[in-house]
Amino acid sequence: MAIRLANNCINCDHYVDGGICAIHKVMVSGKHTCDSFDMKLSLKNDRNCLSCARFETEHCAHPDHASAGMLCASWAPQAEA
């Protein structure tokens, strides 16, 4: 089964260089997350069925609806070439 991006501080839009959370003003890392988690815009923009490792496979959660511009909670990153 494919893996998904983690909802942790490293992938959060509030994570700033130096490892500081812009909201809580404390040091955070990939071990942390909170209810204010907001996926980085660059990661959001890259997420759709065409960039999903499950697209056109038996692991797709919505094979009848999967298409360009669509996205679901089961999106998984493709392996680096």
Ligand code: SF4
């Ligand atoms: S503590 Fe919450 S708001 Fe701050 S970087 Fe982590 S997930 Fe984002």
Ligand code: SF4
């Ligand atoms: S419907 Fe979901 S699981 Fe299927 S390709 Fe799109 S994002 Fe991936």
